[in-house]
Amino acid sequence: xxxxxxxxxxxxxxxxxLIVSTVLVGIAMGQNLTYQQDPxxxxxxxxxxxxxxxxxxxxxxxxxxxxxxxxxxxxxxxxGNGRKRAADLVLPQVQKxxxxxxxxKITNGNxxxxxxxxxxxxxxxxxxxxxxxxxxxLSASTAAPMEKE
Amino acid sequence: xxxxxxxxxxxxxVALPVLAQESPYFVTYDHHLEQPGNLEIETQSNAGFxxxxxxxxxxxxxxxxxxxxxxxxxxxxxxxxxxxGDSTVFTGWRLExxxxxxxxxxxxxxxxxFEYENINEASRIQKETPGxxxxxxxxxxxxxxxxxxxxxxxxxxxxxVHDWNIAENFIAEKNLSHNEGVxxxxxxxxxxxxxxxxxxxxxxxxxxxxxxxxxxFGGLGSTKGFGFHDTTHYFAPALSWQVSNNxxxxxxxxxxxxxxxxxxxxxxxxxxEIRGFKDKIASLFRGxx
Numbered sequence: 014x015x016x017x018x019x020x021x022x023x024x025x026x027x028x029x030x031l032i033v034s035t036v037l038v039g040i041a042m043g044q045n046l047t048y049q050q051d052p053x054x055x056x057x058x059x060x061x062x063x064x065x066x067x068x069x070x071x072x073x074x075x076x077x078x079x080x081x082x083x084x085x086x087x088x089x090x091x092x093g094n095g096r097k098r099a100a101d102l103v104l105p106q107v108q109k110x111x112x113x114x115x116x117x118k119i120t121n122g123n124x125x126x127x128x129x130x131x132x133x134x135x136x137x138x139x140x141x142x143x144x145x146x147x148x149x150x151l152s153a154s155t156a157a158p159m160e161k162e
Numbered sequence: 163x164x165x166x167x168x169x170x171x172x173x174x175x176v177a178l179p180v181l182a183q184e185s186p187y188f189v190t191y192d193h194h195l196e197q198p199g200n201l202e203i204e205t206q207s208n209a210g211f212x213x214x215x216x217x218x219x220x221x222x223x224x225x226x227x228x229x230x231x232x233x234x235x236x237x238x239x240x241x242x243x244x245x246x247g248d249s250t251v252f253t254g255w256r257l258e259x260x261x262x263x264x265x266x267x268x269x270x271x272x273x274x275x276f277e278y279e280n281i282n283e284a285s286r287i288q289k290e291t292p293g294x295x296x297x298x299x300x301x302x303x304x305x306x307x308x309x310x311x312x313x314x315x316x317x318x319x320x321x322x323v324h325d326w327n328i329a330e331n332f333i334a335e336k337n338l339s340h341n342e343g344v345x346x347x348x349x350x351x352x353x354x355x356x357x358x359x360x361x362x363x364x365x366x367x368x369x370x371x372x373x374x375x376x377x378x379f380g381g382l383g384s385t386k387g388f389g390f391h392d393t394t395h396y397f398a399p400a401l402s403w404q405v406s407n408n409x410x411x412x413x414x415x416x417x418x419x420x421x422x423x424x425x426x427x428x429x430x431x432x433x434x435e436i437r438g439f440k441d442k443i444a445s446l447f448r449g450x451x
Contacts, residue, residue, distance in 0.1 A: 073359065
């Protein structure tokens with residue numbers, strides 16, 4: 014074997030090890046590594062600026078949790094990290110969106126990409142879900158401490 | 163043999179539980195489809211009490227509803243009928259598909275509905291009541307031999323306004339077995355949850371678990387005679403109760419509004435939702451490898 018071939022082979026194994034460990038860490042943290050946001054799924058400006066009417070009602074988050082466990086875990090997983098084929102709701106690009114934007118996404122869904130519309134739930138319950146989504150990094154970090162910076 | 167089939171059918175009706183966050187409507191459809199990958203098993207029944215001394219009837223049916231995608235739901239129905247002082251008969255099956263042409267929520271959300279029915283004239287589930295009035299005095303021994311292959315389409319329009327649902331269905335049905343022209347019907351529904359905020363605790367009797375509403379439905383004749391003459395119309399208050407995360411009960415007494423309508427229809431439904439049914443089935447096969 015030439016030296017060059019040996020180096021290429023070593024490089025191959027390094028990359029391979031990197032990929033495997035990333036996937037393993039990803040699985041360990043239960044993250045959906047393949048989730049890419051759909052650039053075509055954008056709430057209108059008026060929806061983005063809507064404030065959560067329950068923002069000052071901390072008690073409402075419990076109901077949000079109950080709804081999340083009933084309606085969402087089938088796809089987003091119990092920690093909301095999208096282990097089962099859907100979006101990882103813990104990711105910064107999801108969490109940095111406004112309450113209004115998340116409310117709009119829950120209300121309308123993204124039919125082309127498998128996210129159903131939840132307009133069948135009363136409005137306040139959809140806002141409760143938004144409240145609960147804001148807690149998700151907490152429960153995920155308890156579940157997988159490696160998540161913490 | 164026939165007796166056994168009948169027995170199995172009724173045991174299944176009793177043993178199988180009917181939908182979560184279920185709309186209370188029995189006849190009207192709103193624009194909310196089944197979640198993709200979920201299977202809902204529903205048993206419903208329609209008990210009818212005709213006005214002019216004809217025998218009452220009891221028509222149970224099983225419904226399997228599956229969400230293929232976020233925009234396509236399919237349903238299979240198996241139905242039976244039992245008439246007081248008469249016999250119990252299997253009245254056929256129906257296959258129904260609902261499509262949602264527009265992806266996002268709009269002020270008015272259209273749904274397109276297509277159904278094939280392979281039933282007989284003994285059918286009394288009265289899932290809708292298009293065309294002209296049915297005769298209640300024909301014995302099962304006669305009516306069960308009159309086949310009806312029917313194609314039915316509906317335009318469903320539905321809106322959510324401040325937690326109220328308002329739905330309008332327009333029905334056109336063609337019986338391929340008999341020349342009855344194209345029959346028309348309608349159905350309107352309004353409903354609202356009794357509580358709009360969810361409590362943290364798992365509760366059975368809290369207000370958020372109940373949705374109340376009302377329906378108005380009936381026939382509009384056919385291409386051979388359009389209008390209200392010789393048609394049936396009903397007004398029906400309706401209530402659904404989400405008993406647990408996966409199951410719900412529904413009840414609706416319908417009052418006949420014309421002399422050709424039955425005096426009263428009593429409907430019950432119980433639905434059980436299997437979430438992630440597709441994944442569960444897929445994992446069975448993965449496990450077998």
